[in-house]
Amino acid sequence: MAKPLPVSPLARPLPDLATIAGVRLSAVAAGIRYQGRTDLMLAEFVPGTIAAGVYTKNACPGAPVLWCRTALTTPYARALLVNAGNANVFTGRAGMQACSDCADATAQLLDCPPQDVFLASTGVIGEKLPQDRIIGALPAAKAGLNENGWADAARAIMTTDTFPKAARRDVKIAGTPVRIQGIAKGSGMVAPDMATMLAYVATDAKLPQNILQSLLASGCSQSFNAITVDSDTSTSDMLMLFATGLADNPEIDDINDPALAEFTLALNDLLLELALMVVRDGEGATKLVRIGVTGAESNLSAHRIALCIANSPLVKTAIAGEDANWGRVVMAVGKSGEPADRDRLSVAIGGTWIAKEGGVVENYDEAPVVAHMKGQEIEIVVDLGLGDGEARVWTCDLTHGYIDINGSYRS
Amino acid sequence: MAKPLPVSPLARPLPDLATIAGVRLSAVAAGIRYQGRTDLMLAEFVPGTIAAGVYTKNACPGAPVLWCRTALTTPYARALLVNAGNANVFTGRAGMQACSDCADATAQLLDCPPQDVFLASTGVIGEKLPQDRIIGALPAAKAGLNENGWADAARAIMTTDTFPKAARRDVKIAGTPVRIQGIAKGSGMVAPDMATMLAYVATDAKLPQNILQSLLASGCSQSFNAITVDSDTSTSDMLMLFATGLADNPEIDDINDPALAEFTLALNDLLLELALMVVRDGEGATKLVRIGVTGAESNLSAHRIALCIANSPLVKTAIAGEDANWGRVVMAVGKSGEPADRDRLSVAIGGTWIAKEGGVVENYDEAPVVAHMKGQEIEIVVDLGLGDGEARVWTCDLTHGYIDINGSYRS
Numbered sequence: 001m002a003k004p005l006p007v008s009p010l011a012r013p014l015p016d017l018a019t020i021a022g023v024r025l026s027a028v029a030a031g032i033r034y035q036g037r038t039d040l041m042l043a044e045f046v047p048g049t050i051a052a053g054v055y056t057k058n059a060c061p062g063a064p065v066l067w068c069r070t071a072l073t074t075p076y077a078r079a080l081l082v083n084a085g086n087a088n089v090f091t092g093r094a095g096m097q098a099c100s101d102c103a104d105a106t107a108q109l110l111d112c113p114p115q116d117v118f119l120a121s122t123g124v125i126g127e128k129l130p131q132d133r134i135i136g137a138l139p140a141a142k143a144g145l146n147e148n149g150w151a152d153a154a155r156a157i158m159t160t161d162t163f164p165k166a167a168r169r170d171v172k173i174a175g176t177p178v179r180i181q182g183i184a185k186g187s188g189m190v191a192p193d194m195a196t197m198l199a200y201v202a203t204d205a206k207l208p209q210n211i212l213q214s215l216l217a218s219g220c221s222q223s224f225n226a227i228t229v230d231s232d233t234s235t236s237d238m239l240m241l242f243a244t245g246l247a248d249n250p251e252i253d254d255i256n257d258p259a260l261a262e263f264t265l266a267l268n269d270l271l272l273e274l275a276l277m278v279v280r281d282g283e284g285a286t287k288l289v290r291i292g293v294t295g296a297e298s299n300l301s302a303h304r305i306a307l308c309i310a311n312s313p314l315v316k317t318a319i320a321g322e323d324a325n326w327g328r329v330v331m332a333v334g335k336s337g338e339p340a341d342r343d344r345l346s347v348a349i350g351g352t353w354i355a356k357e358g359g360v361v362e363n364y365d366e367a368p369v370v371a372h373m374k375g376q377e378i379e380i381v382v383d384l385g386l387g388d389g390e391a392r393v394w395t396c397d398l399t400h401g402y403i404d405i406n407g408s409y410r411s
Numbered sequence: 412m413a414k415p416l417p418v419s420p421l422a423r424p425l426p427d428l429a430t431i432a433g434v435r436l437s438a439v440a441a442g443i444r445y446q447g448r449t450d451l452m453l454a455e456f457v458p459g460t461i462a463a464g465v466y467t468k469n470a471c472p473g474a475p476v477l478w479c480r481t482a483l484t485t486p487y488a489r490a491l492l493v494n495a496g497n498a499n500v501f502t503g504r505a506g507m508q509a510c511s512d513c514a515d516a517t518a519q520l521l522d523c524p525p526q527d528v529f530l531a532s533t534g535v536i537g538e539k540l541p542q543d544r545i546i547g548a549l550p551a552a553k554a555g556l557n558e559n560g561w562a563d564a565a566r567a568i569m570t571t572d573t574f575p576k577a578a579r580r581d582v583k584i585a586g587t588p589v590r591i592q593g594i595a596k597g598s599g600m601v602a603p604d605m606a607t608m609l610a611y612v613a614t615d616a617k618l619p620q621n622i623l624q625s626l627l628a629s630g631c632s633q634s635f636n637a638i639t640v641d642s643d644t645s646t647s648d649m650l651m652l653f654a655t656g657l658a659d660n661p662e663i664d665d666i667n668d669p670a671l672a673e674f675t676l677a678l679n680d681l682l683l684e685l686a687l688m689v690v691r692d693g694e695g696a697t698k699l700v701r702i703g704v705t706g707a708e709s710n711l712s713a714h715r716i717a718l719c720i721a722n723s724p725l726v727k728t729a730i731a732g733e734d735a736n737w738g739r740v741v742m743a744v745g746k747s748g749e750p751a752d753r754d755r756l757s758v759a760i761g762g763t764w765i766a767k768e769g770g771v772v773e774n775y776d777e778a779p780v781v782a783h784m785k786g787q788e789i790e791i792v793v794d795l796g797l798g799d800g801e802a803r804v805w806t807c808d809l810t811h812g813y814i815d816i817n818g819s820y821r822s
Binding site: 058059060061087089090091092093094124125126127313314317318320321323325326327328330331333334335336337338339340342343345355358359360398399400402403406407 | 469470471472498500501502503504505535536537538724725728729731732734736737738739741742744745746747748749750751753754756766769770771809810811813814817818
């Protein structure tokens, strides 16, 4: 970027971060694209760490996504190497070779098999990854590894993000204290089917790979797959969960084990917190928008309708203009292709029902709606009046900032 | 709108319009929403005029769309009444009553059955149609009817349009001269499944209703259903074709009759010209973008991929920024959900192949691409390398102008 972006008005400060036993991190400046900032993060995991991952469904994924999918065919992770500034996407055979070279170099330094090294790159698409700079920076990255490197890591993976994103939960599994901590980055090209660009969560809990993977997939559906900034699905999206097992909690072999309930809730909550930070840092965002859909024919139908509203440029620009233009919400419901009956539809904004069963509510009090639209957190609820299906998704408004950022990204 | 929008830099002047035998039009100022301009158009068709229509697929259509669908169950049209400023959408039973009242009043004035009156309204959603003002303006509208009213009619139906849109073709059917002439309006909430908000075409050709309807549906698929401004599908879209039959050409009872070929080509060409005018007046548009997809598994797959590219906010903002960011094109192909193979994909911009078979073309000449991006008409071609499917769609760029217009539409 030519000049740094102003910090999002919806930004959240970094929480009080702790350590995760068995995880050390570092961040260095490898000069990949940006000047005067860190752009490469390395995480080292204790031997025996189990990995789970969810990756973009974009049919043209980046080379690092292909690498990680293959690496995940064995459950172990020893390292995670992430660079910002270059996505290593649509780089042909050279892109896969760059992954292989980076993984080999990391594996050699950390004394592990290359397939235990996970990789990610985000930034510009279609330009060759400057792998020599990355590999050249690895010794410094290794030297800097420390248990308190989380905040630095969160900063090193940022691209157009305007604030670093991290979250933490402390819970118990069958009486044993365990911790979950994660970092994420956004912040454009964000849409369902792995909605954030990158999110990494680690825990010291001891859990088998199949449970870890199920927990992650399930938590993702209600968090990262329920947010959208601009309907564009990145070629590099990934969400990973690493479990070092050093907490030494009792063994869990059933995902429905009551002893796991607190952990599951905390993980879901942390994933949603990180996902909402991505929306809060949506390019040009000035408002965080929650869209609830009830009364749909099914939960899936509700989810699709909610996303259709969340992705409508006309709805998003109206919100930017603080205009409670519920007519555009109706339009978006109608274009979703999902079952809807105009004459049963109701719309509320900020808790005030503006339209009920197909018509405007006569003499509804516009004052609280106008006040709500001026706030930073907007809530829109649509009731279809058809069934029990419901869903919630989050998005941000569409402003001049989005155009500014994306009209000149490469310049 | 608080103040008039500047005319689109992509605007086209009105062509040399003629008369269509059997069609008279007028435009009046009914004070529906705007001040100091016409906002109501009336067209009168000679008895025996046949109508064909294609309407929005939005599941929450406006009352006038429901009215027209019913009216089209008989083939005849005697009048068309269109207002700007209020869409009569999501207005419940009162909306249908307003349609009925307007049709009755028009029918009485023109001495025809109400079901021969076609109606359309565009503008703000969810506000009661001021039908008394419309009905009150009808006598003046009737008094003003004249064969040369086409340009005035094109102006009266504008909402956020910045220029009036019309097109004309003169052709022959089996040696008999016939004429086709139409008007259209845009210019936001424009997406496939009836892409423009309103377009009306008339001809003096004598053609049966089934052929007229088939010609219109077929022509629409390659024109109005191949354009998109913002992916939002209006609740009011409609395209209608009226044939007065006064040209007295020989009877045609087969759509594949060679005598109809010239007319069919001319109609398709006119529909595309009108559709492109809608894109040229896309809210905030500064560039007209043609997206060609070849080598897809089927024509339908190619069409979906082309629309996915055309609707990507990241592709559209890059074009606004004159940035040949072909990586975003690849992203959009990948997110379409259609069959694609990263390593067979090729992308050309302005005729220059930038990427071939999954990788950037080494040392391609960037100069013509940079020059092309600075122009007003941008061409992007994607070859999938999979099959014979192909499609072409048109869109415009996404600029600050779109945000300006849509963040304050109701204020």
